[in-house]
Amino acid sequence: MSVDWLQQAVPQAAGLYPYVPGKPVEQLLREKGLAEAVKLASNENPYGPSPKAVAAICKAAAEVHRYPDGNATTLKQMLAAYHRVDVEQILPGNGSNEVLEILIRSFAGPGDSVVFSRRGFIVYALAAQAAGARGIAVPERDGLSHDLEAMSMAVDESTKVVCLANPNNPTGTLHAPEAIQRFLDSLPRDVVVIVDEAYYEYVADVLGDSWHDLKHPGLVISRTFSKAYGLAGCRIGYAVADAGIVAVANRFREPFNVSLPALAAAEAALDDRDWVMDKVACCKTERARLEQALAEHGLLGGHSYGNFVLLRHAQAGNILHKLEDQGIIPRSLAPYGMADYLRVSVGTGRENDRFLSALWPILDALQE
Ligand SMILES: Cc1ncc(COP(=O)(O)O)c(C=O)c1O
Secondary structure (H helix, E strand, O other): OOOOHHHHOOHHHHHOOOOOOOOOHHHHHHHHOOOOOEEOOOOOOOOOOOHHHHHHHHHHHOOOOOOOOOOOHHHHHHHHHHHOOOHHHEEEEOOHHHHHHHHHHHHOOOOOEEEEEOOOOOHHHHHHHHOOOEEEEEOOEOOOEOOHHHHHHHOOOOEEEEEEEOOOOOOOOOOOHHHHHHHHHOOOOOOEEEEEOOOHHHHHHHHOOHHHHOOOOOEEEEEEOOOOOOOHHHOOEEEEEOHHHHHHHHHHOOOOOOOHHHHHHHHHHHOOHHHHHHHHHHHHHHHHHHHHHHHHOOOEOOOOOOOEEEEEOOOHHHHHHHHHHOOEEOEEOHHHOOOOEEEEEOOOHHHHHHHHHHHHHHHHHHHO
16 A cells, blocks of 8 residues: 555645746757757856856866865855855855745744745745745735735734845846835834845846845845856855844754855856856846837736846747747746746847747737
């Protein structure tokens, strides 16, 4: 007789499902028998990492028989200097995803609640559920944006963590620092408020020095090397927070949670910020071109402040399959309850041309 392992698992497992990532290129090639494909599904940096980061990874490769520095000393020192904070205020993670999970697990458990927007990054809901806490998904405003007032009203005595992506993925919306500060002012002082800035570099001019400008005792700013820094495959991110919050989170952090090549790559990438910001500028130029092209065809789902654009069409699912047939991989927003949206990461100029030239005939065919 086979065992029903879900019955054996912790109660919250029943309400969980595995995170569904963007389809890998290899999978699409296998499925469709194609020779090449363009992945525009995971908001990666299509230009790749800084050559200095690549060199650092190659150098680190010869050292991987050793454990990494479990305290990420050098990277933490660099990040502390960059953010003008104490080293004890930096929490490194295996991707900012892990940082989010550690923080939610550290502060919220059964009987507690975690508040986020229904259109917020899906990991907040998954991490809350995994921790056995109650996730409160607050309906959005105007279809896409976080409703900060409603989120504030959803916070009660049970709330331990509030999560807010700015800019948000998957909707690309942005709140000005003043609006975030008003929101922070409306929250109890003993709640952990994670302001997830995974796409910070694309709006650095608007957000400025968010850690120093925003004020709340429970403020956590999370950042990643996966997007503008082009190190998604390394898995490395971090948070800046009060040293007391980081000290608690460190109790839940796995030993050696960031790999040796990831540490080396992030250190080198941080030292090559001009290269990173140059690629951010390229991405923003391409994003404007894509958004204009979509708008001209009545397909723009809203302006995005991230490294992706939103396409809206009643037959979005159909369009996705037809694009995949031609080796283009966008992302459906159906898991977010937005079945008429596709999220398309901004690729290189050539990749975007391929996307657009595949898209127009698909639309023409749908209209026939
Ligand atoms: C808003 C947001 N936060 C966090 C992450 C997690 O990124 P990573 O774990 O690669 O740092 C992502 C990834 O897409 C994201 O969009």
